[in-house]
Amino acid sequence: MTKRHVSLPVEAESGLQAFLEEVDERLSSDESTCEVVQDTLVDLFGDRDAYERWQEGEEVTPAERVRLQGYDPCNSTLESEYYAEKDEERYRRSKHLQWLWRQFDATPMADNVEFALRFRQMLANHLFEEAGENLRIFKGVSFSYGHNITVGDNTIIHDDVHLDDRGKLTIGSRVSISDDAHIYSHDHDVVDQTEVRNFHTVIEDDVRITYDAMIRAGTHVGENAIVGARSNVQGDVPAHHIVVGAPAKSVKIKPGYEDEAEDIGDGRLESHQDEREIPYDLPEDLDVFDEFQRDIDGPIHPHKRP
Structure with missing residues (x-):
């Protein structure tokens, strides 16, 4: 075998387990997923003081406001949001969880293997259709x-x-x-x-x-x-x-x-x-977004047509 078991120090393990259980419990409840994701990211990025000052109406710079708003997945868009055939109801929640997944990867904790693997396992349990045990993502x-x-x-x-x-x-x-x-x-x-x-x-x-x-x-x-x-x-x-x-x-x-x-x-x-x-079926009232605006009826140079 080329690997061995490793573990965190006792105090770090205790903190990690408490954090995972708290986020897992909140995601399993009826609480707004947006709020859970927002709170989790504010704390992971160490921005609680600035966030609360902003919420209390204190002045912030435009850059600070963009950063603080960005913790809320409802203020974000993802590429898959443009996919017309998606299940809108399922996507509404999975987008929020995917935002947490992606933003977590931008934190220093994403490189702490023991922490990160268990955090993603917990998230996968909520996000994937089915997530097996002992996933290492x-x-x-x-x-x-x-x-x-x-x-x-x-x-x-x-x-x-x-x-x-x-x-x-x-x-x-x-x-x-x-x-x-x-x-x-x-x-x-x-x-x-x-x-x-x-x-x-x-x-x-x-x-x-x-x-x-x-x-x-x-x-x-x-x-x-x-x-x-x-x-x-x-x-x-x-x-x-x-x-x-x-x-x-x-x-x-x-x-x-x-x-x-x-x-x-x-x-x-x-x-x-x-x-x-x-x-799949598309909505009849779909507002089509064609990012290419191409003429697909034939080549750009018709004289080259056989």
Whole structure:
């Protein structure tokens, strides 16, 4: 084994546990999530005195006011807020929790591993659709909503991983996802990139996704498989296979699993994305925001058209 157990000093452990229990209890109550998030961030950033002075009507600079207002998630916008097909009711709460998650990562405590892992586990219990036990989620992990993510037990997600749950994302138990990996559950049309399709992406138990790999939306990665560093997975990965490359291909079966693994011949991965699409309806009165304003009827230079 290459790791060992570590623990905080007794006094630090006592303070950490009291803090976690307080925030957990408040998030489990009927109290406004906005207020819980705001109070927690004000205290984590050590800004209680300035915040109370501002609340009492004392004069603050414009910069101070922006900073103090920013602790309230109701004063923020996130990229996923623009997604027209989202479940507005579920998103309202998950946005607040996601704001706490992201802002916590900007505090010095985010680098205190024992503190940070347990804080994110507690938050995941409230934010994810399902969160298993003993999750180890490191700094800089981001997601679209959070509420469409299911994760099993004893899974580890390293720094700066992006978990896109615009569709649905299921991650099994004992999964290891290395730094900078991106796992997607939505895709864009190749002509009109404002047209989005959502999918269910599945990572089975005991999978290892290594550094900077990308998993395309609607992909199924079978149990005990390995995705090599910087691989681009466009199709389903059979159980026990090792895939590498862009696009990824199977190059080997894990030793000892030769009799259990499926033989896929030349190693090419077959896509079943269409089978995992999650349909959605848009509101009839949707106020469409088209950030590109492109003409998608043909090329920019019509004379080049065949």
